[in-house]
Amino acid sequence: MYCLYEDPEASQSQQMEQWITQELERTELGDTRRTKGLIKIVENLSAKPEASIPQASGTWDETKATYDFWDSP
Template structure:
């Protein structure tokens, strides 16, 4: 289990795919903190998935931050 999976272990966005996307996006952005999303992602499909995740109506930043705070 990677650091992001451990960090967001308690994250529950209502869909396992959203949870996995949050972990992957955190890993990608952490590797290139100053990069844009397209430059942080490894390919176009990953970039599109990142933007879909960020615009998803069911994704709450409060949920993401709560999981992060619980891990801290």
């Protein structure tokens, strides 16, 4: 896995989360809450790439938030 900074103490999933945050935190979506939502969606999906959206999201609230995010301009 590629990571600009390696933390030898971090697990692979922690490194993935750090990389996702680093790559997406400067995304301009008009509201910082939307950027945080995007980061959460990508973290969920990358943790379980073979899963459906509901399975990867884990809860109904996060599933709904994912679909709402994709549904809004």
